[in-house]
Amino acid sequence: MKHKLFTFGLVSILLASGIGTLSGCSDEDSSSESSHTVTKVNHKKSSSTNSESNEESSSGSKSKVPSEYENALATAKDYDEDQPMSKAGLLDQLTSKDGEGFTQDAGQYAVDHLNADxxxxxxxxxxxxxxxxxxxxxxxxxxxxxxxxxxxxxxxxxxxxxxxxxxxx
Known part of the structure; x- marks a missing residue:
């Protein structure tokens, strides 16, 4: 029974850590990919980050910007450094359930305040x-x-x- 729980826990951790794939524009070598395959990079730190952010913002944070918005902006900066994306692509990555899972408002705040070229x-x-x-x-x-x-x-x-x-x- 312990072995089954350990295996289930390990699989859960791997899935929660965001092993995933997006943009064919990443700077990494993708020669093993087909010519039109799009590789997705997932920057999830943990599955609880976004919910913790919501709790912090509702518990009286001194910042005028909700912490979820700040977290979305920080994640957007990470993406902008790692791989070139369009504003629409980044917004989709930040807000999709297969991406980062931020709210639409937090994602929009992030792409609007990113200062990306x-x-x-x-x-x-x-x-x-x-x-x-x-x-x-x-x-x-x-x-x-x-x-x-x-x-x-x-x-x-x-x-x-x-x-x-x-x-x-």
């Missing part, structure tokens, strides 16, 4: 698709501009145009 993120993502995924320029453009729901990166048309015009710089 979305044009540069689009360019980095485009370069990665060319170098690591070996996509054609037209496929890169399509991947960057396609919506998150369609498996794309969700960059705006201006950001895609910037990336495509600076690929050879």
């Amino acid at each position: 979305w044009n540069e993120n689009a360019l980095k993502c485009a370069r990665n698709y060319l170098k690591e995924e070996h996509l054609s320029r037209s496929d890169v453009q399509e991947q960057l501009s396609s919506s998150i729901d369609d498996g794309g990166e969700g960059f705006t048309s201006d950001q895609v145009q910037y990336a495509m015009s600076h690929l050879n710089d």
Whole structure:
């Protein structure tokens, strides 16, 4: 019985720690992935972080910004350092149940206060698709501009145009 409980506990810990996969734009080598596979990086510290944040904000924190919003912003900064994403892609990662699980309001606060260079993120993502995924320029453009729901990166048309015009710089 102890062995079964230990095994169940170990599996639960591994799942809660966020072993997972998102963005084909990560700077890591993805040569073993198919050319259109999107690799997801999960930054979950623990499954209780978000609920603890909610408890702290309701228990009279001195900060005017709820701690869940601050945690979402800190997580967004981690993503922005690790891999280039669009604003839409980052918001989806922060708020989806398969991602970080923050509330929509906390995720929106995070992407609005991140001060990311979305044009540069689009360019980095485009370069990665060319170098690591070996996509054609037209496929890169399509991947960057396609919506998150369609498996794309969700960059705006201006950001895609910037990336495509600076690929050879």
